[in-house]
Amino acid sequence: DKVWLEANAAQLIRGTEWVVRQRRLTTEPQPLSRGWERGMLPAGGLEDVASFFYWFPNNIWSWRGMDHVAAALEAISHPEAARMRAAAELYRADILRSLTIARQHSPLVKLRDGRWVPHYPTHVYRRGRDLGWIRETLCGSVNLLLSGILDPNGPEASWILDDYQDNLYIGGEFGYPIPDFHEMWYDWAGFSCQPNLLAGLMPYLDRDEIEVYLWMFFNAFNATYTPNIQGVVEHPRPALGFSNAEPFKTSDEANSVKWLRYMFVYGKGDTLHLGRALPREWLRGKESIYLKRVHTRFGVVSVEYERAAVEHTIVCKADLALIAAPERTLVRFRHPGKRPIQSVRVNGLEHTQFNPVTGDVDISGKNGFVTIEAFSPSTSATPKPIQESGQP
Numbered sequence: 283d284k285v286w287l288e289a290n291a292a293q294l295i296r297g298t299e300w301v302v303r304q305r306r307l308t309t310e311p312q313p314l315s316r317g318w319e320r321g322m323l324p325a326g327g328l329e330d331v332a333s334f335f336y337w338f339p340n341n342i343w344s345w346r347g348m349d350h351v352a353a354a355l356e357a358i359s360h361p362e363a364a365r366m367r368a369a370a371e372l373y374r375a376d377i378l379r380s381l382t383i384a385r386q387h388s389p390l391v392k393l394r395d396g397r398w399v400p401h402y403p404t405h406v407y408r409r410g411r412d413l414g415w416i417r418e419t420l421c422g423s424v425n426l427l428l429s430g431i432l433d434p435n436g437p438e439a440s441w442i443l444d445d446y447q448d449n450l451y452i453g454g455e456f457g458y459p460i461p462d463f464h465e466m467w468y469d470w471a472g473f474s475c476q477p478n479l480l481a482g483l484m485p486y487l488d489r490d491e492i493e494v495y496l497w498m499f500f501n502a503f504n505a506t507y508t509p510n511i512q513g514v515v516e517h518p519r520p521a522l523g524f525s526n527a528e529p530f531k532t533s534d535e536a537n538s539v540k541w542l543r544y545m546f547v548y549g550k551g552d553t554l555h556l557g558r559a560l561p562r563e564w565l566r567g568k569e570s571i572y573l574k575r576v577h578t579r580f581g582v583v584s585v586e587y588e589r590a591a592v593e594h595t596i597v598c599k600a601d602l603a604l605i606a607a608p609e610r611t612l613v614r615f616r617h618p619g620k621r622p623i624q625s626v627r628v629n630g631l632e633h634t635q636f637n638p639v640t641g642d643v644d645i646s647g648k649n650g651f652v653t654i655e656a657f658s659p660s661t662s663a664t665p666k667p668i669q670e671s672g673q674p
Contacts, residue, residue, distance in 0.1 A: 284358050291355060295362055298348045302369050305376070308336075318383045319406045321376025328404075330416055335405035338381065339421040342429040345373045349430075377431060380406050394448040399441040402426060411456075415475045419450045419457060427485045434488040443485060447471070451482075458522065469501065470522065477502035478514055478534035487544060490640075492559045492616070499541050506534070514538055546573040547583050552609035554578065556585050556600055557616065565589070565596055566618035581605040590655060594621075598654045600645075607647070613654050615641040621658040628654050 307324050311317065319325075322341050325334040348370040355363035381402060389410050390398040402423035404412045412418045423442045426432040432439060450456045452463065452471050460470045472494075474480045483498035505522040506514040513530040545559040564571050565587060572586035581604035590597045596615050615623060622638035628645060629652060635644040636656075643654055 287354060287358055288360070291358075291360055291362070294351045294354070295366065298351050298366055298369060301344050301348060301373070305373065316407075318380055320380070321373065322380055322406065328417065328421055331421075336380075336407070337405045337421070338377070338384075338402070338423075339404070339425050341373075341377050341380075342425060342431050345370065345377055345431060346429045348373060374431060381426070384408070391445050391449060393444050397444075399445060400438075401445065402438075402442065415450075415456045419446070419474045420476070420480050422446075422450065424480070424482050424485070427488075428481055434485040439485060439489070446482060450474070468497075471501070472498040473502040473505060476516055476534065477505045477518070478538045479516075479531075481537060481541075483541065487548065487559055488550060490558075495559050496545075496561055499538075499545075503538055543573065543576060546585050547576040547578060549578040549580055549608070554580050554583070554604075554608040554611045555614065556583070556612070557587060557598060557614040558612070560587065560614070560616050562616045562618045562620070565616060579606065580608050592655075592657075594659050595655055595657050598656075600648075600652045600654065602649050602652060604649050607649075610644060610646045611648060612642040613645055615643065615656040615658070617641065617656075617658045619658075619660070621660065623656045623658055625657045626654065627657075628652065 301323070304323050305321050308319050308322050312319070319336040322336045323344060325336055326340060327334060328337045328339065348366065352363060352366040352370045355366055384403050384406050385400050387409055388401045388403045391401045391411075392398050401410070403409065404417050404422055412422075424446055427434045427439050427442060432442075451474060452458075452460050452467065457474055458470065460466050472483075474482060483495050483502075486492070486495040486498065503514065506516075506518050507523075508515055508530075511530070514535050516529050516531045516534060518524055545561070546557060548555040548558050560571070568589055570586050570588035572584070574584045576583045576585075581602065583603070584601040586599045588597050588599075589595070596617065598613050598615070600613065602611075617623075623636055623641055623643070624638065626633040626636045626643050628643070628648075633643065633645075633654075635646075636642065637644075641656070643656060645652055645654065
């Protein structure tokens with residue numbers, strides 16, 4: 283909305299300038315300091331935690347705000363866009379410098395398979411684990427991936443995600459205790475305290491590890507869902523799946539709905555994904571599954587999947603009202619039998635831009651109503667080659 287953005291750009295710039303001014307307070311040498319916090323926000327509190335430290339979550343989310351303001355101003359060619367972008371990049375460099383120092387001075391953490399991996403502490407001068415689930419889990423290192431300051435597909439992401447799955451989601455100090463890990467981990471793991479508050483499953487969607495994303499979504503949802511009022515509770519007590527006096531919170535319910543929406547429609551960077559994370563079983567039945575009028579950064583999208591009358595064919599009907607064209611639009615077919623795609627038709631015509639293994643059909647450049655038919659035979663016929671980016 284260029285008109286709205288131009289009218290409100292001054293307030294957004296003022297917000298970023300406040301962050302810049304606060305950062306200046308730590309650029310000079312501090313009393314009794316090693317200088318590791320240089321360029322960070324001054325020490326402050328953290329959510330329910332009143333202890334004043336140089337918290338990484340406060341800084342990485344403030345950086346993300348600056349980064350998004352810069353991107354918005356760039357989108358409308360605002361004269362202040364370059365200055366805001368430079369300020370955001372300087373902030374990111376200071377955060378990454380402090381993160382590296384803190385990681386290098388923090389002991390390794392042990393995983394369940396015997397490996398030891400680096401650990402990012404929650405604030406600059408913390409060495410090792412912090413106290414309680416809010417500091418270590420909710421506001422912990424996974425936020426480095428959620429904010430985008432570290433690449434979800436980078437080597438650091440594997441350290442962070444493995445630590446969360448092996449230690450933070452299953453511990454009595456940092457997560458819900460699991461009485462018998464060997465027997466119960468599949469049903470009881472994969473989420474933090476207040477299961478639908480932390481978006482710990484999102485890096486798996488970005489890494490295209492869909493089975494893990496779905497496992498975490500359904501575990502968190504079932505741990506908190508109360509069918510008699512159609513809501514999810516903040517903390518399931520006295521046991522998972524039950525509620526007592528704990529409140530039903532808009533934040534947690536909104537997250538759960540959003541994660542469900544991302545199964546159907548997900549915009550990441552310059553790519554629009556349709557059906558990227560749909561459970562395979564949902565495509566097995568005869569009834570269609572759909573989501574209507576999803577608002578994305580590219581425009582409004584509706585999508586519906588159904589089994590066609592033609593055997594072994596799944597049909598996706600997409601209604602794209604795009605105001606900004608994504609570089610790529612990918613429609614995924616997660617066949618319930620995990621069979622590869624052999625052939626595709628788009629709007630009734632043969633279409634060769636597809637990946638038979640991932641199930642992605644490239645319909646980049648399309649707008650309006652688009653019908654995509656994907657044929658996946660039960661035989662072992664050799665799929666046609668991929669004709670995107672020259673990959674085999």
